[in-house]
Amino acid sequence: MINRLTIIGAGLIGGSLSLALKQAGAVTHVVGCGRNIDNLIKGVELGVIDSYQSSIAEAVKDADMVVVAVPLGAMETAFGQIKGNIAETSVITDVGSAKGSVVGIAKASLGEQFNQFVPGHPIAGTENSGIEAGFATLYQNRRVILTPLEETSRQAVQKVDAMWQQCGASIEYLSVEHHDKVLAATSHLPHMLAYAMVNYLSGLNEHDEIFKYAAGGFRDFTRIASSDPVMWRDVCLSNGDALLEFIEGYKEELDMISSAIKDNDANALLALFGKAKSERDSLIGNC
Amino acid sequence: MINRLTIIGAGLIGGSLSLALKQAGAVTHVVGCGRNIDNLIKGVELGVIDSYQSSIAEAVKDADMVVVAVPLGAMETAFGQIKGNIAETSVITDVGSAKGSVVGIAKASLGEQFNQFVPGHPIAGTENSGIEAGFATLYQNRRVILTPLEETSRQAVQKVDAMWQQCGASIEYLSVEHHDKVLAATSHLPHMLAYAMVNYLSGLNEHDEIFKYAAGGFRDFTRIASSDPVMWRDVCLSNGDALLEFIEGYKEELDMISSAIKDNDANALLALFGKAKSERDSLIGNC
Numbered sequence: 001m002i003n004r005l006t007i008i009g010a011g012l013i014g015g016s017l018s019l020a021l022k023q024a025g026a027v028t029h030v031v032g033c034g035r036n037i038d039n040l041i042k043g044v045e046l047g048v049i050d051s052y053q054s055s056i057a058e059a060v061k062d063a064d065m066v067v068v069a070v071p072l073g074a075m076e077t078a079f080g081q082i083k084g085n086i087a088e089t090s091v092i093t094d095v096g097s098a099k100g101s102v103v104g105i106a107k108a109s110l111g112e113q114f115n116q117f118v119p120g121h122p123i124a125g126t127e128n129s130g131i132e133a134g135f136a137t138l139y140q141n142r143r144v145i146l147t148p149l150e151e152t153s154r155q156a157v158q159k160v161d162a163m164w165q166q167c168g169a170s171i172e173y174l175s176v177e178h179h180d181k182v183l184a185a186t187s188h189l190p191h192m193l194a195y196a197m198v199n200y201l202s203g204l205n206e207h208d209e210i211f212k213y214a215a216g217g218f219r220d221f222t223r224i225a226s227s228d229p230v231m232w233r234d235v236c237l238s239n240g241d242a243l244l245e246f247i248e249g250y251k252e253e254l255d256m257i258s259s260a261i262k263d264n265d266a267n268a269l270l271a272l273f274g275k276a277k278s279e280r281d282s283l284i285g286n287c
Numbered sequence: 288m289i290n291r292l293t294i295i296g297a298g299l300i301g302g303s304l305s306l307a308l309k310q311a312g313a314v315t316h317v318v319g320c321g322r323n324i325d326n327l328i329k330g331v332e333l334g335v336i337d338s339y340q341s342s343i344a345e346a347v348k349d350a351d352m353v354v355v356a357v358p359l360g361a362m363e364t365a366f367g368q369i370k371g372n373i374a375e376t377s378v379i380t381d382v383g384s385a386k387g388s389v390v391g392i393a394k395a396s397l398g399e400q401f402n403q404f405v406p407g408h409p410i411a412g413t414e415n416s417g418i419e420a421g422f423a424t425l426y427q428n429r430r431v432i433l434t435p436l437e438e439t440s441r442q443a444v445q446k447v448d449a450m451w452q453q454c455g456a457s458i459e460y461l462s463v464e465h466h467d468k469v470l471a472a473t474s475h476l477p478h479m480l481a482y483a484m485v486n487y488l489s490g491l492n493e494h495d496e497i498f499k500y501a502a503g504g505f506r507d508f509t510r511i512a513s514s515d516p517v518m519w520r521d522v523c524l525s526n527g528d529a530l531l532e533f534i535e536g537y538k539e540e541l542d543m544i545s546s547a548i549k550d551n552d553a554n555a556l557l558a559l560f561g562k563a564k565s566e567r568d569s570l571i572g573n574c
Contacts, residue, residue: 073553123500125504143499143500145500172500181493182493182496182497182500183500185488185491185497186488186497186498186500186501186505187504187505189484190484190504190505190508190509191504192541192544193480193484193508193541194508194563195544195559195560195563196537196540196541196543196544196563197476197477197480197537197540198563198566198567199540199543199559199562199563199566200533200536200537200540201472201473202562202563202566202570203540204472204536206465206468206469207570208570209469210469210472210473211473211570211571212430213410213430213432213459213469213470213473214473214571217412217474217477217478217510217511217514218473218474218477218571219571220507220508220510220511221477221480221481221507221508221510221511222477222567222571223504223507223508224504224507224508225563225564225567226564226567226568227504227560227564228564229556229557229560229561229563229564230557232556232560233553233556233557233560236544236547236548236556237548237551237553237556240548240549240551243548244545244548244549247541247544247545247548248545249487249491250483250484250487251538251541253483253484253486253487253490254479254480254483254534254538256483256486257479257482257483257523257534258531258534258535260523261523261524261527261530261531261534262527262531264524264527266360266520266524269516269519269520269523269524270516270517270520272482272486273482273514273516273519273520274516275486275489276481276482276483276485276486276489276512276516277512277513277514277515277516279485279486279489280485280509280512280513281513283489283494283495283498284498284501284505284506284509
């Protein structure tokens with residue numbers, strides 16, 4: 001049971017966490033904290049949070065658990081205001097989708113309190129954002145990756161682990177570097193490809209017509225291009241090296257298809273597409 | 288009302304057409320024709336078709352309407368067996384997702400009966416295939432593109448137009464060249480990108496782990512990589528020139544994102560992602 005939970009940055013991710021913990025009866029009081037007061041008032045009205053606070057320093061003072069759910073680009077400011085304002089028994093975690101940069105920021109900001117910080121990343125979300133987009137089941141059967149360091153308090157890790165389990169998630173442990181590589185491949189790269197796809201088509205002369213004839217497959221394929229641009233800008237700035245490596249590798253794979261088309265190589269095309277279909281069907285399921 | 292409809296290649300597309308017309312009371316008898324007799328027997332058992340025939344020459348003899356729904360790579364064989372075996376009053380149409388190649392084949396095969404052929408393409412489908420995957424509502428509120436030529440009989444066009452309207456589709460007219468360009472952009476290109484994505488990730492060392500952490504966005508993004516490899520091989524062979532042009536153009540667009548990441552250019556990244564989000568949201572809707 002968490003007595004007092006403070007969520008800094010109460011949007012889709014933070015709001016859903018609060019709703020899930022409330023539904024599980026695993027939290028007594030949730031404080032929302034952020035710069036957008038209208039959003040926080042809406043959160044109280046909707047019952048997503050119990051009270052709000054615009055000052056991070058004030059909001060974290062009596063918190064048992066602080067969840068930093070701001071965009072990656074706002075982590076530095078947030079962590080800067082946590083330091084010195086939390087009790088020694090408090091636990092801090094985050095939900096950032098790149099971990100190397102957040103760990104660096106937390107280490108620099110928290111100093112001797114860095115051992116109270118458990119880096120985390122729930123693999124969940126929708127293309128919608130804002131506290132009103134939150135829902136209690138967002139983390140059901142989803143994975144949450146924790147990337148604790150050697151100096152991280154074991155007790156703090158256990159508390160964060162228990163919190164996410166109460167939301168219905170399963171918890172996995174990876175190193176910071178490994179997390180950032182895996183996420184660059186499965187999440188950051190496809191977002192770049194989808195953004196590029198929509199921009200490319202919308203730059204063509206007949207773009208109105210092109211979107212008009214777009215069918216279900218195209219809709220699915222480009223859904224992630226409706227994701228929050230600020231969040232994805234920050235991901236690029238935070239995990240750029242891994243992402244650049246994967247974009248280059250991807251282009252080489254795409255060139256293999258181009259070459260097969262250029263050569264009218266029916267067998268090569270069939271092999272490439274057959275391999276992709278069987279990999280996807282066996283690893284993800286035909287859904 | 289179509290008295291006798293012959294569907295050559297009774298899979299998802301042909302089977303769904305038959306079911307839709309039956310539900311609308313717009314067809315009296317549907318003959319399925321194909322090489323896989325087990326599939327045809329299953330089609331009769333499921334009530335998707337009324338009878339079957341393995342010989343195309345026999346199947347088209349008394350047909351009022353012939354729908355060629357074979358993979359693009361099998362069009363040449365199919366059209367070769369239609370010629371001379373259909374009445375002068377019969378109408379022929381197809382469902383191929385590239386039109387230039389089919390028109391070329393039909394012209395060469397049908398000779399003086401070419402004016403009875405209306406090139407068509409329903410913009411609908413799922414990643415599943417086979418006659419048992421068919422369902423009556425596949426074409427509801429979908430577009431069907433017809434690409435008649437100057438010599439195409441107006442009466443034949445009207446009959447094909449009416450048939451698809453009975454299935455709940457809206458009919459659009461494009462030139463053959465324009466169709467192939469628009470489809471290369473909205474359908475063929477995204478399929479190549481998704482196939483390349485799955486192949487690229489499955490070739491990485493930690494691919495099991497990578498697929499393990501794939502979330503909903505990745506599932507949506509790669510869904511079309513579960514599509515039929517034979518069909519997509521044939522699309523590449525039939526519409527290769529347009530497709531190659533779009534792959535190259537796409538890579539340039541992707542390079543713009545890479546450059547912005549390399550330069551840590553926050554403003555450029557935000558502009559690129561913001562443009563894509565607003566284009567997609569306004570043209571397709573945030574869904």
